[in-house]
Amino acid sequence: MNAQRKSSLLWGVVGALAFLVLVQGYRLFVGPLGPGPLALGGVALLVGAVAGGLAHVLEPQINGRS
Numbered sequence: 721m722n723a724q725r726k727s728s729l730l731w732g733v734v735g736a737l738a739f740l741v742l743v744q745g746y747r748l749f750v751g752p753l754g755p756g757p758l759a760l761g762g763v764a765l766l767v768g769a770v771a772g773g774l775a776h777v778l779e780p781q782i783n784g785r786s
Contacts, residue, residue: 724779732772739767 743760747753753760 728772728776731775732768735771736764736768
């Protein structure tokens, strides 16, 4: 696995975990959310996939590589 792919996967994990932390903070301060844990897990996977995909596409532009 090359460095760019590993970096993208790690950014995806960071994005998914950040979403789950935000959900927990919301539940702590505001109250329970409507969707269940399965739906929130699916959204977390979607957020992680988007974050990893964007990291994969944008990393070469940010680092100045083509």
